[in-house]
Amino acid sequence: MTISNSISIDKVISELKLVLDKKNNILTEYEERFCYAYDATAIGEKLYLPDVVVLPENTEQVAQIMKIANKYKIPVITRGAGTNLCGGCIPLKSGIVLHTSKLNKIISIDKDNLTCVAEAGVVVEKLQQEVEKLGLFYPPDPSNLKVSTIGGSVALSSSGPRCFKYGGTKDYVLGLEVVTAKGKIINIGGNTVKNVTGYNLSQLFVGSEGTLGIVTRVTLKLIPLPESKQVLLVFFDSIDDAATAVTDIISHKITPSTLDLMDQKTMDTVEQFHPTGLPTHYDAALVIEIDGIADTIFVQAKQIEEICYKNNAKDVRIAKDKKEADEIWFARRSAFGAVARMKPNVITEDAVVPRNKIPQMVKAIRKTADKYNLNVCTMGHAGDGNLHPNFSLDLRDHEEHERLEKAIEELFDAAIELGGTLSGEHGIGMSKAKFMNKVASNEVLEYMKLIKNSFDPDDILNPGKILIK
Amino acid sequence: MKKLENYSEDIYKCSKCGICLAACPVYEETGNEATLSRGFFTLLHGALNNKIPLKKLAKYLDYCTTCKACFDFCPSGISAEEIILAARSYFYEHGDISAIKKSIVKAFNSNMILKGLGFSAFIYRALQGPFWFDQLGGLSSQFNLISNIVNSQTQEYIKYKKLSPVGDKKEINAVYFPGCINNYFNASVKNATVMVCEKNGIDLDISPNFACCGIPARGIGDMQSFISLAKHNIGQIDLEQIDYLITDCATCGMVWDIYPEYLEGEYKEKALLLAQKNMNIYKFLVQFDIFLPDNVEDNKIVTYHDPCHLKRSQKVDKEPRKFLSLLPGIKFEEMKNADRCCGASGLYFLSKPGISQSISKRKAENILNTKANIVTTSCPSCKIGLSQGLSLCNRKMPVYQPVELLANIYFNKMN
Structure with missing residues (x-):
């Protein structure tokens, strides 16, 4: 599919220049393209260089770009903030990287109907701040929300700690403006919460990783902003106790917004690099956030405290004020950074299992890491059964890298055996494409290929991701 | 290094x-x-x-x-x-490195050239340049921008006047490192710093024959010039005679902290000792019970922009705010993203004018949203960024150092 001869690339570029009237919006220098050969996925020294990078400023330009790409059958890889961990933005087969950094306008916020419309490149945190000014709430909170975009969230169906109570991106997408592989602009879904009009195409695009079309605008559902919140940090001597506490909290009809987990190694590492006074001898800790009406959450916090002690919690800390709450969250959010400081590279996995299988999965992670002599810190979202083992290593050590690859495959097998799957919120991309047949039968994969083929018959939209030809 | x-x-x-x-x-x-x-x-x-x-x-x-x-x-x-x-x-x-950048930076490496440039700034002021340039600024927005930038560096708000101290003289040996802008272009901040200290019984030693701190040379990678300026400046100070080394320029202050990294042997040792004594004027002043005249009949809203070299390099951000909130007749109002870059960054506003101006404009919008009458900062280069941004928003607003505000209060209360 790649255009190998440079003459046609020059032609593509000269046509793109006519579409992108500003010269800063088309990047052709080797050095510039080199910066777009990567995203946040640790891929080592491999180099997949795009032919050209474009920064369109409106949907019309995206459509024109897509028409050119379709004419020359050249791949288009859409990129938001490039923060994904599955190699989603890596131009495996060269082509055009379409960077949405300039599609960054919030078009409207509808306070009465609780919806908003944003361009794909709008940063999640920016959108949240704007809607919160009006007392509204957009809950999905991927950990990179300071930089990651709405378009990226849709492409990977992102979620975060708050998913347990509020759901992920897929639960908030009402409608999409999409540019098709042929360069047509289509509007799918709508702007109402209820909408049963034929196939639910918007949901098909959520999590499609830029392989079916280019999402340029998103209509999102919003909800009223909870009045207040409270954070608890609870320590356990065994991860089993932490897991039963989680189940027990839920069975008491309490729905915390967050039920996050850190294991002993994670706390130890956080303390090494960002000391906040976390005890490092407990086997596990839960970060529990509840939100709602102030009076209710006060009662709930006490209830949770009681339930945790009943399940052998060793210590329960309830944040007294915003400062203490921020400290607890700081410790949790520093976890990735702390792991990143141990060794040069971090590989974060994302397997998900049924909630009550968390202890088995954590044990499987520990056992596998020991077996392959790897450094692993496990954290994740206990309420969703979504665990992030963070392996710190040096990819230049090829032997260590090989051990990791084996360990990861074994972890996927373990997750599947426990009734789970490959990815909860990071996506498949290039990293997990080869494992798709572990979770999807040949028939299912055939249907996925049929869908891909009908949207993108020439395989020019982010080729090589999700499905391997 | x-x-x-x-x-x-x-x-x-x-x-x-x-x-x-x-x-x-x-x-x-x-x-x-x-x-x-x-x-x-x-x-x-x-x-x-x-x-x-x-x-x-x-x-x-x-x-x-x-x-x-x-x-x-x-x-x-x-x-x-x-x-x-x-x-x-x-x-x-x-x-x-481009020849133009090199030649601009060379000017900072030589006190002679700086004196020459400073003299032209003096003539410019003597001929009422800021006033006329300001008038001409009405001709076009580009001209207005240039005039605002030039005037931000040349306008002298505070003239030096010897003030009688309140209370006893303090036994403090404080050497003052004024920096190039104060020394050659516009002594307003230096005058204010000296006056405020004198009023509070602190005599600053302004005698050493300092040169440029060296930051322009370091910025383009000319480490040899940077090191020789460092050695010159360190050589001016008698270690026996110093409790504090005071700076009011964010960048000069940062540079005294990093001199040791670039030096060796005896110079390094001396630089390490001086880095410990190095202190920004606001951190220095807020340790004392500063004299604050009462019945100041003024009602100004003032906001503050954090210079990167002060907040991030020297970890000084609460002190200027504390200082401002003490001042009578002034209401301090925090702006959004006060610590985001102003866009000027040394020669950046000349080398990347488009980006620099967009950054400055965002800064100015945050300033204007506070409804402030005056914006303050603690860095001559940031003054350019703030003036540039305000000019692009078609607004005029004085850009002061906080210490100039207090000097002005003292000055007015004398009459």
Whole structure:
């Protein structure tokens, strides 16, 4: 599919220049393209260089770009903030990287109907701040929300700690403006919460990783902003106790917004690099956030405290004020950074299992890491059964890298055996494409290929991701 | 001093998580990954592994304002500023720095040239230049911008006047390092600093024959000139006679902190001692019970912009605010993103005018949203950024150092 001869690339570029009237919006220098050969996925020294990078400023330009790409059958890889961990933005087969950094306008916020419309490149945190000014709430909170975009969230169906109570991106997408592989602009879904009009195409695009079309605008559902919140940090001597506490909290009809987990190694590492006074001898800790009406959450916090002690919690800390709450969250959010400081590279996995299988999965992670002599810190979202083992290593050590690859495959097998799957919120991309047949039968994969083929018959939209030809 | 090669592990450590995209004021304007830390590290790693010629990266690294904002966020704790300066030093050694930049920087390396330039600023003021230039500014927006920038550096708000101290003289040996702008272009801040200290019973020693702190040379990678200026300045101070080394310029203050990294032997030892005594004027003043006249009939709203070299390099951000909130007749109002780069960054406003102006404009919008009458900061270069931004928003507003406000209060209360 790649255009190998440079003459046609020059032609593509000269046509793109006519579409992108500003010269800063088309990047052709080797050095510039080199910066777009990567995203946040640790891929080592491999180099997949795009032919050209474009920064369109409106949907019309995206459509024109897509028409050119379709004419020359050249791949288009859409990129938001490039923060994904599955190699989603890596131009495996060269082509055009379409960077949405300039599609960054919030078009409207509808306070009465609780919806908003944003361009794909709008940063999640920016959108949240704007809607919160009006007392509204957009809950999905991927950990990179300071930089990651709405378009990226849709492409990977992102979620975060708050998913347990509020759901992920897929639960908030009402409608999409999409540019098709042929360069047509289509509007799918709508702007109402209820909408049963034929196939639910918007949901098909959520999590499609830029392989079916280019999402340029998103209509999102919003909800009223909870009045207040409270954070608890609870320590356990065994991860089993932490897991039963989680189940027990839920069975008491309490729905915390967050039920996050850190294991002993994670706390130890956080303390090494960002000391906040976390005890490092407990086997596990839960970060529990509840939100709602102030009076209710006060009662709930006490209830949770009681339930945790009943399940052998060793210590329960309830944040007294915003400062203490921020400290607890700081410790949790520093976890990735702390792991990143141990060794040069971090590989974060994302397997998900049924909630009550968390202890088995954590044990499987520990056992596998020991077996392959790897450094692993496990954290994740206990309420969703979504665990992030963070392996710190040096990819230049090829032997260590090989051990990791084996360990990861074994972890996927373990997750599947426990009734789970490959990815909860990071996506498949290039990293997990080869494992798709572990979770999807040949028939299912055939249907996925049929869908891909009908949207993108020439395989020019982010080729090589999700499905391997 | 570490060379670029010594940073190869730090560069490799970048996990490409992309958090720096949120911090970088330049990326906000360009939307181009080749203009921010993640891209720089990707490129430098490529260059150190012979995938790209290193010299080709000079033009990309030039996009960095060295504001250090990304360092605050970087999970891996990598200092982009240090690495970029090490790279610039390499480019300088290999002749990849433009002749124009070199000649501007040369001016700062020589007290003679600075005196000449300072004299022209004096003549300019004597001929009522700021007034006339301001009038001419009405001709076009471009002209208005230039006049505002020039005037931000040349307007002398505070003239020196000997004030009688309140209370006893304090037994403090404080040497004052005024910096080039104070010394040669416009002594307003220096006058204010000296007056405020004198009023509070502190005599600053302003006698040493200091040269430029060296930051312009370091900024283009001319480390040899930087080191010789460092040695000259350190040589002016008698270690027996100093409790404090006072700076009011954010950059000069930072430079005294980093001199030791660039020196060896005896100079390094002396520089280390001086770095401990080095203190920003606001941190210095708020330790004392500053004299504050009462019944000041004024009602001004004042906001404050954090210079990167003061907040991030010297960790001084609460003190100027505390100082401002003490002042009578003044209401302090915090602006949004007070610590985001102003866009001027030394010569950046000349080398990358488009990006610099967009950054400044965002800053000015945040200033205007506070409804302030006066904006303050603690850095001559930031004054350019703030004036530039306000001018682009078609607004005029005085840009002061907080200490000038107090000097002005003292001055008015005398009459």
